[in-house]
Amino acid sequence: MEKFIMAIDQGTTSTRAILFDHERNVVAMSQKETTLFYPQPGWVEQDANDIYLSTLAVCMDVISKAKISPKQIASIGISNQRETTIIWDKETGLPIYHAIVWQSKQTDGICDEWKEKGYESIISKKTGMRIDPYFSASKIVWILNHVEGAKEKAKKGGLLFGTVDSWLVWKLTGQQVHITDVSNASRTLLFNIETCTWDDELLELFDIPKAILPEIKATSCHYGNTSPYLFLNEEIPICAVVGDQQAALFGQGCYEMGSVKNTYGTGGFMLMNTGDKIVRSNSGLVSTVAWKIGDKITYALEGSIFVSGSLIKWLRDELKIINSASQTEQMALSVDSCNGLYIVPAFVGLGAPYWNDKCRASIVGLTFGTNKNHLVRAALEAMAFQSKDVLEAMVEDSGVAISSIKVDGGAAANNFLLQFQSDILMCDIERYKINELTALGAAYLAGLSCSYWTYDDLKMDLDRVFKPSRSKENIDKIYGGWKKAVHACMEF
Ligand code: ADP
Secondary structure (H helix, E strand, O other): OOOEEEEEEEOOOEEEEEEEOOOOOEEEEEEEEOOOEOOOOOOOEEOHHHHHHHHHHHHHHHHHHHOOOHHHEEEEEEEEOOOOEEEEEOOOOOEOOOEEOOOOOOOHHHHHHHHHOOOHHHHHHHHOOOOOOOOOHHHHHHHHHHOOOHHHHHHOOOEEEEOHHHHHHHHHOOOOOOEEEHHHHOOOOOEEOOOOEEOHHHHHHHOOOHHHOOEEEOOEEEEEEOOOOOEOOEOOEEEEEEEHHHHHHHHOOOOOOOOEEEEEOOOEEEEEEEEOOOOOOOOOOEEEEEEEEOOEEEEEEEEEEOOOOHHHHHHHHOOOOOOOHHHHHHHHHOOOOOOOOEEEOOEOEEOOOOOEOOOOOEEEOOOOOOOHHHHHHHHHHHHHHHHHHHHHHHHHHHOOOOOEEEEEOHHHHOHHHHHHHHHHHOOEEEEEOOOOHHHHHHHHHHHHHOOOOOHHHHOOOEEEEEOOOOOHHHHHHHHHHHHHHHHHHHHO
């Protein structure tokens, strides 16, 4: 009987289930949108039950589309949107508040208070992160303070906290297993990256009861089985849980220290595998856990860019100068250059390496000769310039010279973008034939754990390598202009 690995990719805007066969072909895929709520400016929330029900729906759908029996699923791997915070009642299983999404800024007051109290250095030393509403800790504090009686109930052990991975495993196992993995735990601001445990001193500082936290496990291991009530009496082993960006790093085959991947999705995320070393950043990056396999822990340096492909979405949905994202490639190629036009996409401030949450997006260098092709080209170039800013920080922090980068995400389909990226980074850009690398990473980690695959099985076919083709003078000139545009934007 042929067996498959089922990857669940629970993202911010949709949930997908993908079945992979042993040759890593996508046998079937199912996707369901999830709803985002914006109750106040800057707030982003989701219904945790919607996240779970969409997961269950796509799992059932993918099994039925592939016309297989649940018995044929060797194991499940879960990759998930990170940092998003859920707190639920241990007895009833009901969330006590919406999931607060990673993008949400509703906890900036709590973060400002922590900064004023001088917590920045202890937090960054212990967690490798920085104080920012992006990470989970302030979201936990916010829910415990805003929901009546929550704090007392949490102290008595009546509530549980989880990022999306914990919530899904808890629900899928019939409310039996409360775990997270190191890659997700490292995004909470409660996880000590040196000891790889919850940090008691930080818990006390934030006044978060330890009883609500899940048990921290490896990224690739058997956590439990799905409840027999879900998949026709079949108890399917769950064998991997991993944050989406770390999943893509693994899916891209970045197992070696110094290897780098860049994802061009809604946001942009560049990660470098730093092996068993925690590389501390002086340049605005964060030190995160990549994964733990067996007893071996692997770390990564990460630069998170808040707006990448969503800039193209804005050109389509708000400016309406394009009908589809794929059109942008031809439009950008129809002009020789941007003629000094720059877009700085600081719609929600700037993430790595600037971390400026006050500035807003700007367009500079407009002339009467500027047309929509220039605007489109400037948007794609901005995506590449932002990645160059992060890569420069990565080289500075790690001391590693980078000669090639693996790319994925929706906008990695754009050949103009990748050629321009290669030119300005002066390094090779490699794109694989499979673009589902987040799901594939989770599938690989699950498949390794249940002995469905070995490392030798995980090789992939390259689709295309983009090679640098511009002079250094030209790059210095256009990148210099970008830097000026960013500084003008931050000073405005
Ligand atoms: P996520 O998983 O973060 O939701 P995806 O990896 O699916 O996002 O990427 C979608 C983003 O990529 C969208 O914001 C879209 O505007 C952009 N995008 C998709 N195709 C292209 C393209 N050919 N050129 C440029 N941008 C694109």
